[in-house]
Amino acid sequence: MGKMKYKNFIPFFFLALLVLPLGCVQQGGILPPPPTGKQVKVIATPTISTTIQIGSSEEYSLDVTNNYPKAVEDVKAYVTSPDVVVSISDKLLDFGTIDAGDTASATTTVTLGSNAIEGKEYRIAGRLCFSYSQEGWHDFIVVNESKYATGITPSSDVEDGPLTITFSGVDAPVTKTTFKPVITIANEANGKVSSKGPTETGDSILSKLTITISDELIDGFSVKIDREVFNATCDATTHLCTFETTNSTLLDLEAEEQTVYLTVNVKSDKLTTEPLIDQIRFTVEYGYCIDLPTSTFTAVAA
Numbered sequence: 001m002g003k004m005k006y007k008n009f010i011p012f013f014f015l016a017l018l019v020l021p022l023g024c025v026q027q028g029g030i031l032p033p034p035p036t037g038k039q040v041k042v043i044a045t046p047t048i049s050t051t052i053q054i055g056s057s058e059e060y061s062l063d064v065t066n067n068y069p070k071a072v073e074d075v076k077a078y079v080t081s082p083d084v085v086v087s088i089s090d091k092l093l094d095f096g097t098i099d100a101g102d103t104a105s106a107t108t109t110v111t112l113g114s115n116a117i118e119g120k121e122y123r124i125a126g127r128l129c130f131s132y133s134q135e136g137w138h139d140f141i142v143v144n145e146s147k148y149a150t151g152i153t154p155s156s157d158v159e160d161g162p163l164t165i166t167f168s169g170v171d172a173p174v175t176k177t178t179f180k181p182v183i184t185i186a187n188e189a190n191g192k193v194s195s196k197g198p199t200e201t202g203d204s205i206l207s208k209l210t211i212t213i214s215d216e217l218i219d220g221f222s223v224k225i226d227r228e229v230f231n232a233t234c235d236a237t238t239h240l241c242t243f244e245t246t247n248s249t250l251l252d253l254e255a256e257e258q259t260v261y262l263t264v265n266v267k268s269d270k271l272t273t274e275p276l277i278d279q280i281r282f283t284v285e286y287g288y289c290i291d292l293p294t295s296t297f298t299a300v301a302a
Helices: 009-028
Strands: 042-047 051-053 057-066 072-080 086-088 092-098 103-112 121-142 156-158 163-168 182-187 208-214 218-225 228-231 233-235 240-245 257-266 276-291 295-300
Touching (some): 156 163, 208 218
Antiparallel strands (some): 121 295, 163 182, 182 257, 208 240
């Protein structure tokens, strides 16, 4: 029997050794951090002494500034520490409503236990949550032929807020008795949508969604969310057709996004050579939570 030749085996062996650790890195190694997203404009600024004597207490102060164009409501912060020797007198701080451009403050007391280690750094962290609503609208143009709407551009506006809300399918003139706009609601900011308070992990569930269209140009509309279809309710007194839901299943931002599909039925007698303009209006209500900046202090001898 001749000798076995290993010239092809050796490179394969070393290649396997190279691939193996790479696979381990993919499975359980250090991965790049997730994107932080756009900055939420509710700013939390904690203040505490950089040193605390062992066995003594210091004041922890938290300022919350609302840089959004409307009030944030039910603002609460949960302050905690991962270190067992640190105790906090009032962990839940209630700021109530903070108007646009205003700052509110609250304080609590931090005590460093007698068994703390001199020279060691200790931490205070937590979560801040608030309730918010974003409103917006988008024009739609009804005409029997696009040429009669030349030079007319539909307007739109969405209030500034943590969520990114966009329209599609409504920029071109509507020349048929049905059109299908789409509203996309996405969380691209550095926090979490939550129907819960700051003491619990966020669940990505919106509180309420309302969509309204005047019945002047339409015969009603339907909404499709997660394969479920709902007809709007039209009121002959207010002349508004409205879809409204608080259903947590429908309002779940899976993968931080939810898409709302509309089918709008246009009155055929409104399709003339005269361009007519109306609006799709919406309101999204939700809770939103952000992590508090971590504060640190060093234990010093009494």
